[in-house]
Structures are given as C-alpha cells and as structure tokens.
Amino acid sequence: MAEQAKTGQEVRGLGSTIWAGIAGRCPVCGRGKLFRGYLQIAPACNLCGLDYGAADAGDGPAVFVILITGIVVVGAALIVEIVYAPPYWLHALIWGPLAILLPVLLLRPFKGVLVALQFRHKAAEGRLASE
Numbered sequence: 305m306a307e308q309a310k311t312g313q314e315v316r317g318l319g320s321t322i323w324a325g326i327a328g329r330c331p332v333c334g335r336g337k338l339f340r341g342y343l344q345i346a347p348a349c350n351l352c353g354l355d356y357g358a359a360d361a362g363d364g365p366a367v368f369v370i371l372i373t374g375i376v377v378v379g380a381a382l383i384v385e386i387v388y389a390p391p392y393w394l395h396a397l398i399w400g401p402l403a404i405l406l407p408v409l410l411l412r413p414f415k416g417v418l419v420a421l422q423f424r425h426k427a428a429e430g431r432l433a434s435e
Contacts, residue, residue: 315424316331316332316334316424318424320334321420321421321423321424322417322420322421324338324416324420325338325413325416325417325418325419325420325421326413326416326417327416328412328413328416329416330349330351330352330354331354331419331420331421331422331423331424332349332352332354332423333349333351333352333354335351335352336349336350336351336352336354337349337350338356338416338419338420339412339416342412343411343412343415345359345419354423356419358422358428359419359422359423360422361415361418361419361422364414364418365411365414365415365418366411368414369406369407369410369411369414370407372406372410373403373406373407373410376402376406377399377402377403377406380399380402381395381398381399384398
C-alpha cells in the first residue's frame with residue numbers, strides 16, 4: 305500500500321521500492337530509468353523528473369556483493385570438495401568464472417536497491433545536532 309508523504313508525494317511500499325531497485329527503475333514512479341550506464345546513476349528520472357543528485361550508495365553494494373559471492377563460492381567449493389574431491393584444476397575451472405560472474409550480475413541490482421531505499425527513507429548526509 306502506498307503512503308502519503310508530508311510533501312504530498314506518494315511513497316511506495318517497501319516491496320515495490322526493492323523491486324524498483326532490482327529492476328533499475330525510479331524509486332518514486334517505478335517506471336523511469338535509474339541507471340545511465342551499467343553502474344552510473346542517471347542525473348534524473350526520465351519520466352517523473354526525480355533528481356538523483358543526492359543518491360550515493362558508496363561502497364555498500366560492493367561490500368554486500370563481495371560477502372555474498374564469498375559465501376556462495378567458498379561454501380559450494382567446500383561442499384564439492386567434501387562430497388566429490390575433484391582435482392584442483394577442476395575447482396579452478398568451476399569456481400574461478402563463478403567468482404567473476406556472480407559479482408558482475410549482482411552489483412547493479414544491489415546498487416539499485418540501496419539507492420531506492422535511500423529515497424524511500426529520505427536518507428541524507430549526517431549532520432551534527434548543533435547545526
């Protein structure tokens with residue numbers, strides 16, 4: 305269900321926000337493009353005009369992708385080693401490409417979700433209480 309923000313702009317539900325980020329769509333309208341290139345954020349939504357200038361996912365997506373890729377690749381390699389005990393060259397042939405391909409596939413959706421969540425929660429740069 306959509307909520308009404310204090311500014312009068314409709315706020316999408318959490319699920320819709322996450323799906324918009326995964327699909328690389330605008331976090332507000334859910335239809336415009338979020339990315340200009342593979343990982344470069346567009347300056348603004350091409351449909352609703354939302355300014356993406358304040359969006360900065362930083363290193364968050366890369367950290368999550370590295371952790372998930374490490375867990376998947378190392379975990380799967382250990383299971384295969386314990387169950388089948390293949391030669392090391394076969395491990396390199398299987399897990400090397402997976403360790404390269406998985407981050408390439410996951411980085412854009414993770415960045416999209418983190419940027420979309422920033423807009424949903426109105427995240428801003430930290431300020432001191434005295435300001």
